[in-house]
Amino acid sequence: MTRSRPASGPAGLALRPAAAGCWSVTSSEQLCLACGLCCDGTLFDGVQLEPGDDVRRLKSLGLPVTLSRGRNPVGRFPQPCKALCADRTCRLYADRPRQCRIFECGVFKEMQAGRTDPAAALRQVKKARRLADRVRKLLLQLGDTDEQRALGERFFRMQCRMEEQPADPAALATFADLSLAVHRLKLLAHDKFYTRPPQPSAK
Known part of the structure; x- marks a missing residue:
């Protein structure tokens, strides 16, 4: 899905030197550096x-x-983001788009508000990353090696392929496992990570 809501706030960090030879990393930054799912x-x-x-x-x-075509072109770039580094920092942090500056996932918000502690928040992140890695592994087993596309796009493309072409029982079983893994990842994402814009109060 396109990030119609903002992208990542403190994720993709540019770390700050606290003193000579060491770095200052807050618990919020540690969470984002362990995650990177919004990027x-x-x-x-x-x-x-x-x-x-x-x-x-x-x-x-x-x-x-x-840029989209039309009277008022809209800019867009795909994920995985080209600026995301292997250590989950952002090489363009100072120049990141507005959506990337203001998005905060649900796990981050809950931790910032004190409704969950950093250890519990990190467990949610690790659970989501395990599910995402499971999806990637199953896609690879089914022959999809295009890791430059978002997981949702890759799954949709695999789903179309399985519907259009006959598959052997082993591939069908793997696709069933993939569908279940994607379902579990979506449930967790909607429950813990996606956020809704604030609703106007009723008068």
């Missing part, structure tokens, strides 16, 4: 730019931004 194609399939985002600048920094 790696697990939760979203892309990021939509907003007015004020410098499309030319983002392109020059290596993001594959495309």
Whole structure:
């Protein structure tokens, strides 16, 4: 799904030196550095730019931004994000789009509000990452090696392939496992990670 809601707030961090030879990392930053799900194609399939985002600048920094056709073109780039590093920091942190600046997932919000402790929040992140890794492993077993696409797109493409082409019993069994893994990941994402915009109060 496209990230119509904002992308990541403190995720993809640029760490701050606290003193010579060491780094200061808050519990919030530790959570995001352990996660990266809002950037790696697990939760979203892309990021939509907003007015004020410098499309030319983002392109020059290596993001594959495309513009929609129409009177008011809208910029977008796909996930997994090209700026996400192997250690889950962001190489474009200072120049990241607005959505990436203001999004905070549900797990992060719950921890910030004190409704869950950092250890419990980290367990939720690790659970989600295990499920996402399970999905990737099953996709690979079925022949999908395109790790440059978001998980949702890869699953949809595999689903179409399985419907259009006859498959042997082993492949069908693997696809059944994949469908279950995707379902479990979606349930967890909607329960713990996706957030809803605040609703206006009734008058």
